[in-house]
Amino acid sequence: MKHATSALALALAGLTCGLAQADTGKLRLTGGVSSIDGAAGGGLTPWAVIGTNATEGEIGASAHISRASTQDYGLTTYGAALGFKDRIELSVARQDFNASPAIALNGIAPFGVTPGQHIKMDIVGVKVRVAGDAVLDSDTLMPQIAVGLEYKHTRPGSLGSVFNFLGTKTSGVDVYVSATKLFLAQGILVNGTLRATKANQNGLLGFGSNAPGRDSYSLQPEFSVAYLLSKNVAVGAEYRFKPNNLESLGRAAGLGDALREDNWKDIFIAWAPSKNLSLTLAYVDLGRVVPGITGNRKQKGAYLSAQVAF
Amino acid sequence: MKKTLIAVTLAFCGAAMAQTAPTDSLYKTFGEKPGLVKLMDDFMVRLLADPRTGPHFKPANQQRVKEQLVDQFCQVMGGPCVYKGADMKSAHANLDIKKSDFNALVEVLQLSMDAQGIPFRAQNQLLAQLAPMHRETITEK
Numbered sequence: 547m548k549h550a551t552s553a554l555a556l557a558l559a560g561l562t563c564g565l566a567q568a569d570t571g572k573l574r575l576t577g578g579v580s581s582i583d584g585a586a587g588g589g590l591t592p593w594a595v596i597g598t599n600a601t602e603g604e605i606g607a608s609a610h611i612s613r614a615s616t617q618d619y620g621l622t623t624y625g626a627a628l629g630f631k632d633r634i635e636l637s638v639a640r641q642d643f644n645a646s647p648a649i650a651l652n653g654i655a656p657f658g659v660t661p662g663q664h665i666k667m668d669i670v671g672v673k674v675r676v677a678g679d680a681v682l683d684s685d686t687l688m689p690q691i692a693v694g695l696e697y698k699h700t701r702p703g704s705l706g707s708v709f710n711f712l713g714t715k716t717s718g719v720d721v722y723v724s725a726t727k728l729f730l731a732q733g734i735l736v737n738g739t740l741r742a743t744k745a746n747q748n749g750l751l752g753f754g755s756n757a758p759g760r761d762s763y764s765l766q767p768e769f770s771v772a773y774l775l776s777k778n779v780a781v782g783a784e785y786r787f788k789p790n791n792l793e794s795l796g797r798a799a800g801l802g803d804a805l806r807e808d809n810w811k812d813i814f815i816a817w818a819p820s821k822n823l824s825l826t827l828a829y830v831d832l833g834r835v836v837p838g839i840t841g842n843r844k845q846k847g848a849y850l851s852a853q854v855a856f
Numbered sequence: 857m858k859k860t861l862i863a864v865t866l867a868f869c870g871a872a873m874a875q876t877a878p879t880d881s882l883y884k885t886f887g888e889k890p891g892l893v894k895l896m897d898d899f900m901v902r903l904l905a906d907p908r909t910g911p912h913f914k915p916a917n918q919q920r921v922k923e924q925l926v927d928q929f930c931q932v933m934g935g936p937c938v939y940k941g942a943d944m945k946s947a948h949a950n951l952d953i954k955k956s957d958f959n960a961l962v963e964v965l966q967l968s969m970d971a972q973g974i975p976f977r978a979q980n981q982l983l984a985q986l987a988p989m990h991r992e993t994i995t996e997k
Contacts, residue, residue: 571908571956573963602955602997632955682958684984731984733977776976777966 570599570606570856574778575818576681576728577629579826580610580853583696583748584625584639585671587724588784589828589849590810591768593737594692594726596675597637598629599821599855605630612851614830618840620644621750625669635694637671643750648705650839654801655711660704665750671696673724680726680735689727689736696720698749712795712805713761714752718744733774735782741766746791747807747835757795764789778818786810801838808833812849826851883935885978892929896922899968908960912951932985944992954996962987 578586578595586597589612598606611624625639643665651657673694680690699717702709709716722741729736742763744753754761766789772782787809796805814828828849835845886892900922903909913921930937941947962983969979 571954571959573959601959602994604956679990682987682990685988730987731981733980774976774980 570604571601572599572606572632573681574821575774575780575816575824577606577608577855579816579824579851580608580612580625580627580637580639582612582614582621582623582639582641583669583671583698584610584623584627584637585673585694585696586627586629586635586637587739588737588770588772588782589814589826589851590784590786590812590830591737591739591770592671592673592694592722592724593680593739593770594675594678594690594724595680596629596632596635596673596692597627597855598635600629601632603631606856608853608855610851610853612826612849614832614847614849616830616832616835616845616847617843618647619835619845627671633675635671635673637669637673639669639671641667641669641750643667645705645750647839648708648836651705651708657707657711658704659708663704665703665705666701667698667749668701669696669698669749681728681730684728684730687727689725691723691725694722694724696722698745698753700749700752702752709752712746712752712792713754713756714746714792715744715754716752718749718753720745720749735770735772735774735780737770739768739770741768743789744791745789747788751792751836755791755795757791757798760789760791760794772816780816781814782816783813784811796838803834804836804838806834806837808835808844814849822854822856824853824855826853880934880936882978882981883930883933886929886933886974886982887972888935889926889930889937891972892926893922895929895968895972895974896925898971899925899965902964902968903961906960906964908957909964912953912957929982933982944989948993948995952996953994955990955994958990958994 577597578593581587581592585592586595587593598608600606606629609626614621622642627637629635645663645665648659648663649661651659673692675692678688678690697719720741720743722739724739726737744763746752766787768786770784772780774780788807790807792805810832812828812830816826818824830849832845900918903913924941927937928939931939
């Protein structure tokens with residue numbers, strides 16, 4: 547998998563150079579920005595739009611880097627995507643999660659967690675537009691609809707023993723359907739995504755769990771709304787429901803709500819100073835992330851992302 | 857899965873506001889007929905200068921295209937005009953128009969509207985009326 551990811555990243559880099567001079571014809575910001583999982587959309591959730599600047603008959607590429615920083619954790623993500631004819635999107639992303647507070651788990655059991663442990667996750671995504679045009683079909687309520695799949699592989703390092711204790715697997719597949727509509731006259735974009743997932747904290751804490759009835763897929767809705775202030779500035783908000791597969795396991799082990807997982811939300815502003823560059827700044831509230839080792843704090847903080855697209 | 861799609865679609869219907877019906881307030885915002893004539897004069901200069909749209913408009917009778925656009929925009933905005941030109945499908949049938957060409961024209965129009973000081977909101981109200989024409993004008997899918 548690692549080799550496949552590297553090969554795709556290399557191919558993307560090569561293609562990006564070739565495309566840098568090519569004229570691709572999407573309207574500004576209508577390809578969305580890059581989500582943390584690599585797919586085009588908002589920051590936390592994919593949309594039905596096909597990323598890059600490529601419209602029908604064209605091939606485009608994009609790359610992004612983003613950073614989220616909360617009270618106790620940090621997440622760096624980078625990735626790239628290819629868009630084919632405004633129909634198919636392929637994406638790769640790598641996440642690097644600073645899980646330093648996890649050292650406290652050694653106080654619960656001899657897990658052997660090393661100081662400053664990071665959890666890494668690779669994501670390969672594919673998305674296919676199945677119907678509609680989110681932007682130009684402004685005389686109907688019909689949204690643009692896409693289906694997508696994200697294969698995720700997590701490398702927990704010294705936290706592998708904790709994964710074993712929790713019974714979470716290191717890889718999983720999310721499947722989602724998204725519907726996106728721009729109400730052009732009002733300048734309002736709405737997206738709804740329904741995701742089937744087993745992921746804990748998006749996969750950073752593995753997939754599924756040992757808890758009875760908590761090792762299967764569940765359906766989680768995700769919503770985004772954005773308001774266009776001008777051709778190149780949009781403000782908006784997102785809300786992403788999440789499973790909570792680990793809490794009951796913690797409870798059974800006498801740890802209370804130490805493993806609680808909350809829904810994610812954010813408010814954002816996105817700015818596209820040119821057709822090829824967009825910057826997104828957000829305030830994210832990730833709720834509690836393993837509150838047992840972070841003083842039960844909610845994880846809130848800033849998110850900044852930059853994307854180049856051709 | 858189908859049920860889900862329907863549910864999501866329904867959610868949109870709930871969230872949707874009524875699409876703005878053309879009233880002549882938009883026509884007034886654009887400066888009525890003199891405003892539209894000025895807009896089209898600027899628009900045609902930019903269309904010819906842009907390497908993406910220029911080749912499509914150089915062979916055309918530009919004065920006639922401008923007059924027809926004034927009438928068409930005026931009518932779309934609820935103004936007192938009647939567009940008498942050919943319907944969109946037959947007018948574009950013999951031209952090679954891709955979606956990127958359509959989008960390029962929208963971008964040039966946005967620049968022209970910016971130059972005329974048309975507010976962003978009013979620009980989008982016009983674009984919402986014009987965008988569905990992509991179905992009749994794009995010939996190369």
